[in-house]
Amino acid sequence: MGTALVTGASAGLGLEFAWQLATARHDVVLVARDRERLHRLASQLEAAAGIRTEVIVADLSVREDVERVADRLRSPENPVGLLVNNAGLGLNQEFVGGDLEREELALEVMVRSVLVLSHAATGAMVERGRGAVLNVASIAALLASGTYSAHKAWVRTFTEGLAVELKGTGVTATVLCPGFVHTEFHERGAIDTSALPEIAWLNAEDVVAAALADVRRGVVISTPSLRYRTAAALARVAPRSAIRAMGRYRRPLDGVDAPTGTLTDD
Template sequence: MATALITGASSGLGEEFAWQLASAGRDVVLVARSKDRLSEMAQLLAGATNVAVEVLVADLSTQEGTAAVAARIADKDRPIDLLVNNAGYALKAGFLETDVADEVAALDVMVRAVLVLSHAAAGAMSSRGRGAILNVSSIAGWLGNGTYAAHKAWVTSFTEGLASQLKGTGVSATAVLPGLTHTEFHERAELGDYDELPEFAWLEAEDVVSAALAAVRRRQVLVTPSVRYGALAGIVKVLPRTWVRAAAGRNRV
């Protein structure tokens, strides 16, 4: 039975990944900080889909938490066939107002953990000659508007380089770059300005996850799960960076 490990699995896109993968018959390993929420999810998933569900409580902002997840990925007796690096969040203030410790913790979750876990997965999977790594990036990575965007720009660039280095190993690397998506993300970060945006600007978590998993099956490196956001990304890439920064600077994410 194929097994997927999903970080940030307790809510949002991570929860949707867990449901879609379990519904497709994959065993899943759920990783997040909240033991109660993960245990509740595990019961629901196992009961509804009849797959094996494992809970791994870990804080990816710490070296100990990341090391525990990396060790699970590298376990030869319980192979992971798909790693979904999904954990991430936005801070509640701009760079000049945040505590540097909060900035470093966010960097650890969205950059360091992605690197460490991808390294563990790439090694274990390439030794078996099969597997896939899926990194959740963001269309924000094409913008110049804060540390979250910078982290996601790194994820996109890292995934492209990783995909090139994995050629011939039987292992693929994919980054999904969604735009605004209906999850708890913006509410938790207290990004109230986004509530004023029209409905057509928003994507549904189900559609984002479906597009991401389809891209993994195609071994596609980058996927933007929306025609309109794909077009926006194309436009942003050719616009003068001064224009992009001016437009993006109105929002923190």
């Protein structure tokens, strides 16, 4: 038992992480922007699992809000044993000619907040000699799918480097690199996935269960499902020219604009 902090906990993978951690008898700190959803979830988790919850309403594109979450991770009174950096931004636009403010917001959420929160968590965990950080990236980290791939590639490489630095401290770092997962992410980001076959999709329950099992085993790169592990292996050895030729796999739904600043999950 222990306390886990989950960002982007109000929907999708974050919601599933909260439920699986709670049913495994972990107290949970729930972080997201949607106050109503968070408090409803907190009540459900407490009633169903008998654990304690905390709610931190925070927008991780806002530096002051990120610092509030970081302060909670540094707190010695009720230490956090697992940080799940899950919050993501459903950004769906071309970089050239796109809205630069949205690009900067995505960078804050998917890169800077991961950096700051990982720093706060590992500093406290190393002092205690135990703990784990789980950063959610994507198979897109190996592709050339705009700035989303760039952000997730940063998360993947950052986590690998962090794992090297943490070796021997009792603290671990794992990066989760799933493929397409049935969550609200694509719908809320107005991303057309209609051409994808059903075999491309994973269930959130299976992805989260695999990720948490890998954290317990100290695995550094967690890629749920054999088909995505195979795809990742092929992407690593394929010529980058071939990867670039695949182009972007995300495109807007016809007649629908991706909402500005839609924080969601991966």
